[in-house]
Amino acid sequence: MITVENVEVYGFRHALRNMRNPKESWHLSDTQFVQSFEPNSYGFVVPVMPELGPEDSRLICSLERGGSEHRKVVRTIHVQLDVVPWRGMWQELDTYKVATVRDSCSTMHKLGHRDLVEDDFVDADVDSWMLDRLNELARTYRESGFKDKEVLMKLKHRLPEGYLQRAGFDFNYETGLNIFFQRWNHSVPEWRWSGPNFERDWLDVKHSRWRGFCDVLWRLPLFDVLARADQRWGEAQEHAGGV
Secondary structure, eight states, rough: OOOEEEEEEOOHHHHHEEEEETTTTTTGOOOEEOOOOSSSTTOOOOOOEOOOOOOHHHHHHHHHTTOTTTGGGGGGEEHHHOOOOOOHHHHHHHOOOOOOOEEEOHHHHTTTTSOGGGGGGGGOOOOOHHHHHHEEEEEEEEHSSSOHHHHHHHHHHHHOTTTTOOOEEEEEEEHHHHHHHHHOOOSSTTOOOOOOTGGGGGGOOTTTTTTTTHHHHTTTTTTTHHHHHSSTTTHHHHHHHHO
């Protein structure tokens, strides 16, 4: 499980209009837009939600299928969200550094300002001796008036990968599709995709707890349409039961 919240998606009107610029075919656009700042059933805010028409669906799928040199449209649809993975996942998410921004909580500025508790770690799983040692260092750091940077570095060096570290993450649909096709069946369960009908096994919607990050991506507006049109869909399609 992974916490993903405050999901907002922008840019559909601009993207769908300008994908028609090369052939000046704006008159064929048949998408309707619904404006709302209320969260949808997944808790996502989509200020301008597209109801894709058949002509626009045909074109955007064709561009997606054509490869990265053609699907510029997906690079102009943007997602912003807050995610709380364990620290080891950030090393993997930082693989996707093109057109992304990560603004994370800082261990340099805030680690040691309070005692850590079990809930600060994935599945509340941390050895008691490790937690005691971390909090011993944290108290020593506080007693120094936050001036003993040597103690702070000891604290940072001993922090387990399972420590949960919140960050804001900004990316476009191109990056989202790359993450999906490279991570949908990853060995780390917090990455995985549960399939198109994962709501049956979905746990704790109200608290923004998802089985995997790829499940979040799949439920972004139009993301499933684009994924199915992508040349990389084959193996994931088999996993999805041929949908």
